[in-house]
Amino acid sequence: MDEKFKKERFKTLSIKASVDRKFRRYCKAISKSHSMTLFLMVDFFEKHGISPEESLGPHAQTLENFIKKRFSAVIAIIKDIEKNQTKPTIGILQALLEQEEPKKKPLLVEKKRPSGDRPNYREFNR
The missing domain is CATH 1.10.1220 (Arc Repressor Mutant)
Known part of the structure; x- marks a missing residue:
């Protein structure tokens, strides 16, 4: 200069x-x-x-208070986002993942016969 x-x-x-x-x-x-x-x-x-x-004291103090207020506002916004967006979304996803799967029924069920009963079909021994 x-x-x-x-x-x-x-x-x-x-x-x-x-x-x-x-x-x-x-x-x-x-x-x-x-x-x-x-x-x-x-x-x-x-x-x-x-x-x-x-004196710079009041100016620095005023600036510090302003910054603290802005941080508080940012924290409030983040908490609101968590409360209204993130947590409900997580809850919905967990509910979907934790749903009980319907019980699967076996397609073919073998009936147990009391011993000595003969089957209705003919068995071949080979």
Whole structure:
């Protein structure tokens, strides 16, 4: 980004000495030029719509509450889907699979005769 501003002229700003020391330390820490550091700071505040005078505490807390509400809503939707779609479908499938099969009757039944009774047909011994 420094390349974009190479041909621009410099302007001077008057700031307190203590602020100057703090700002220079911060610029060294992030390894940026003074112009770029100040540009990035202003861009950050404009992009996120926050003021340097405000504390991030309420904003972060508000964001956390919003996320928790969204998670709760997603959980409620999933529970509703389970209750109204998944569980009834599983119940229907289990009912179909667990139905008793009708008892199969043998097609040909051999009648048992008391011993000594003769059959009605003629038996051949070979």
